[in-house]
Amino acid sequence: MLDVKRLELLLRVVETGSITAAAAELMFSPSAVSQQLRRLEADVGQPLLQRHARGMIPTDAGHVLANHARTVLRQLAAAESDLAEIAGLRRGRLDLGTFPTVGSSFLPLAVSRFRKEYPAVQLHVHSAREEQLVEMLESGTVGVSLLWDYQWSRIPGSRFALTSLFQDPTVLIVGADHRLARRRQVSMADLQEEDWIIRSQGHPVIEVLERSCRAEGFTPRISFYANDYQEAQAMVSVGLGIALAPRCAVVNKHPGVRILSLGESAPARRILAAHRHDRVRAPAEVAFLKTLIASARDYAPA
Incomplete structure (x- = not known):
């Protein structure tokens, strides 16, 4: 040679x-x-x-x-x-993974911030369910991905390098004319006689509801299975029931509903940034993680 x-x-x-x-x-x-x-x-x-x-x-x-x-x-x-x-981040490409509720609420703020500071870096965002995001991280399709977990199903730190960004509380969605609509905060104990609208297809918020109700000694009565949070809000607005949702999922609120705090009576989920331990991280990935952390400090959805 x-x-x-x-x-x-x-x-x-x-x-x-x-x-x-x-x-x-x-x-x-x-x-x-x-x-x-x-x-x-x-x-x-x-x-x-x-x-x-x-x-x-x-x-x-x-x-x-x-x-x-x-x-x-x-x-x-x-x-x-x-x-x-x-x-020097004067060029480059970043492939990022996200999921819909964060992709429609928190992530655009971070993307906007990053693009202003590093306009020459090409951002490619892949939105998917969590199992697909994990596969994309493992295969290298994305370098960084937003993920979430609850306290009973933590993503092990041995699997990915994880950075906790913020806590996403579980909130209650009620119709604008519901008996509790004027309250700012309620407890799950106040909701034993309510009908519930839940996400279909084994969505994680179902387990949140079941655990929260079980802790108060009752079983939720289900009236409707929604395909997404927009459909759930629409059904709540016409009085078919009430619903739980992560706060990020209701940033774009239906005009006919009210969003109430549940305090500590329902668990929050943790929003995370993840990358592989063995990955040699490109400068754009390092810079974007810093942007995510900075944006999370400023993030306060209504």
Whole structure:
């Protein structure tokens, strides 16, 4: 394998016509340059330079190798320049994972902040369910992903490097004319006689409801299974029942409902930023994590 530094020495000798001049330019001694050139000739198996009255001139092989050396060195310089731009966040790409409730509430604030500071970095956001986000993290499809967990189903720190961003409380959605609509905070104990609207397909908020009701000694009476939180809000607005939701899920509130605090009577979920432990993190990923942390400190949805 040819040594790049020796190729550079050859090119400088060919361009300057002198071992002494090339050595001075590259801050080597002439004897060191001569020694490295002899090793290069041994590597290629033929002479590369010949002494002439006007200095050193390349052989045919020397001409060919010097031309290739010029191309290689130019490409290496371009690579170093590109890497410097990426390191300085003057260019680059970031693939980010998120899930719908955070993607429609908190994440746009962080993205806006990041794009103002690093406009040349291309952001590609992938929104999916948590199991898909985990797969994308493990496969390297995304470098950073937002995830969530509850106290009874913590994501192990041995699986991913986790940064806790904020707590997302569970809130109560009631109709605008519900008996509790004027209250700012209620307890799950106040809701034993209510009908409930819940998410379908084994959604995690179902377990939140079941655990919260069980802690107060009752079983929730289900009146409707909603496909998403917008549908749940719509059904609440017409009096079909009440519903639980993470606060991030109701930032875009239906006009016919009220959002009430449940205090400590319903568990909050933890919003996390995750990346693989073994991943060599690109500068854009490091910068975006800092932006997420800063944005989380300022995040206070109504």
